[in-house]
Amino acid sequence: MADTVLIYSRFPKSLMARIGDRFDLIDAAGKPPAETFSPEQLKHVRTLITAGGQSLKSDVMDMMPSLGAIICYGTGYDGVDFKAAAERNIIVGNSPGANAASVADLALTLMLAVTRRILPADQYLREGGWSSAKPSPLMSPQAGNPGRKIGVYGMGEIGRKIASRAAAFETDVAYHSRSRHDVPYRYIDTLAGLVEWCDVLMIAVRAGPDTQHIIGADLLSKLGPQGYVVNISRGSVIDQEALVAALAGKTIAGAGLDVFEKEPQAPDALTAFPNVVLTPHIGGHTLDSHGAMQDCVIANLTAYYAGQKLPYPVVV
Known part of the structure; x- marks a missing residue:
């Protein structure tokens, strides 16, 4: 039982297969572990695998008295x-940068889809509007990318890759983060300043209490009626009610969202807007990203059970 690993979050079995070849996995399938396993089974669990956004608090940790690594x-x-x-001497590891390229790719995809009105254009063709020359205000010409101002909020691994991809489209890129980085982009020292400057706000900041609903009605109004917001970070960063109000009032031009305040996201007011592109949190959902994330998970687990330092620790 020394290498028993609890799968805490709900993952497709295919994503755990490689890890299961190395370790004895028991799967809670997203339920509280005590509902699925007996105290006798849980007392042997020394490690668990979780999706980082899922709540994992002290009550869960206390179900596993031997837990040493998340x-x-x-x-x-x-x-x-x-x-x-920390109070229970539990260390935490993650998979830093493993899915950065895939998430950045999706950020640019969302930006292009919403600014070029790809979904309304697809619908216009499918419904016969093009063939019948039916007038449509949604098919009016839109601004292109050359000279477009892209504001990147957060300059970690994902933010850097978004910026480099955006720059390749002949855009003007600037960023805001907690500190200045050695990158070839303009640094704007306030988030409000970045929002006022940019045409498209790309949210790539790490979620936390300090960023909860930081993009609210005030900042959305600063983005303006020609501005777009793209979020591939966490849904908590945007006040979703304020976003809906901004879209309904045409305070902003549109949005591309891969993350939401409550996931999975049920159809609601957001799905009614033709100027919003929505994806079901698939930013890192590519074969290469999953392979890289699994490599990090396996490396962290292997090191822990060998009594070594985690190669990918989280330091907060």
Whole structure:
């Protein structure tokens, strides 16, 4: 039982197959572990794998008295109660940068889709509007990318890749983060300043208490009626009610969203807007990203059970 690993979050079995070749996995399938396993089974669990955004607090940790390591599948770790983990001498690891390229690709995809009105154009063709020359205001010419101002909020691995991809489209890129980085882009020292400057706000900041609903009605109004917001970070960063109000009032031009305040996201007011492109949190959902994330998980687990330092620890 020394190498028993609890799968805490709900993952497709295919994503755990490689890890299961190396370790004895028991799967809670997203339910509280005590509902699925007996105290006798849980007392032997020394490690668990979680999706970083899922809430993991002290009550869960206390179900496993031998728990020594929480390993996040992916870069995020905002759901983990680090204070509770530290009090119990539990270390936390993640998969830094493993899915950065895939997430950045999706960010640009969302930007292009919403600014070029790809979904309305697809519908216009499918419904016969093009063939019948039916007038449509949604088919009016839109601004192109050359000279477009792209504001990147957060300059970690994902933010850097978004910026480099955006620059390749002949855009003007600037960023805001907690500190200045050695990157070839303009640094704007306030988030409000970045929002006022940009045409498209790309949200790539790490989620936490300090960024909860930081993009609210005031900042959305600063983005303006020609501005777009793209979020591939966490849904908590945007006040979703304020976003809906901004879209309904045409305070902003549109949005591309891969993440939401409550996931999975049920059809609601957001799905009614033709100027909004929505994807079901698939930013890192590519074969190469999953392979890289699994490599990090396996490396962290292997090191822990060997009594070594985690190669990918989270330091907060």
